[in-house]
Amino acid sequence: MTFYEQELQKIVGERYPDATYVGRTCYVQLGDMNRAKIEFVKGIQADRYIALQLTILNRCEGKVDVLWLQFEDLFGKQTASNSNCSKRIWPYIWDDRGNVDWNGYHPTRQDYEALSNAVSDYLEVFQDMRQSPDRQWEQTM
Incomplete structure (x- = not known):
């Protein structure tokens, strides 16, 4: 599994x-008709x-919607993990000629949980809905 696939699995797995994980992308089935494509993107x-x-x-x-x-919005500005550097930075994934981290x-773990929650909250909007026998609406996956 690539670095990107491992990171996506931490977020949605x-x-x-x-x-389904493919390179920098994963696909999630949201019902009979809808799928989600989740991918890392560059600035x-x-x-x-x-x-x-x-x-x-x-x-x-x-295509129905894109988000x-x-x-930086989810994690905020953070202190660098490198003990030699005390400055605060915006988190991103760096691809240095194939060395990715x-x-x-x-x-x-809390950061991954926040990202996972944000992804899940968004995807739930597009999951198929069905009405249960007691006339309540339920989401299905």
């Missing part, structure tokens, strides 16, 4: 165990992945 610098892009795809209608979850700050 527990809540969406049937996710204005070619070697820095600063966000997750979530794209909702419908089998009949194509960027930027790491978080630059200076590695997300904590």
Whole structure:
């Protein structure tokens, strides 16, 4: 598994165990018609992945919606993990000619949980709904 696939699995694997991982992307089935494409995306610098892009795809209608979850919005400015550096930085993934890792700050378990919650909250909006026998609406996956 690549670095990107491992990171995506940390984010979506527990809540969406049937996710499919391919490179910097994973796919989650949200029902009969909707799928989510979740991928790491770059900002204005070619070697820095600063966000997750979530794209909702419908089998009949194509692209339905797109959302960027930027790491700086979820994690905030952080103190670098490197003990030689005390400055605060914005988290991002750095691809240094194939050597890929978080630059200076590695997300904590709480950071991954916050990112996972944000992804899940967004995906729930597009999951299929069905009405139960007692006339209540339920989400299905």
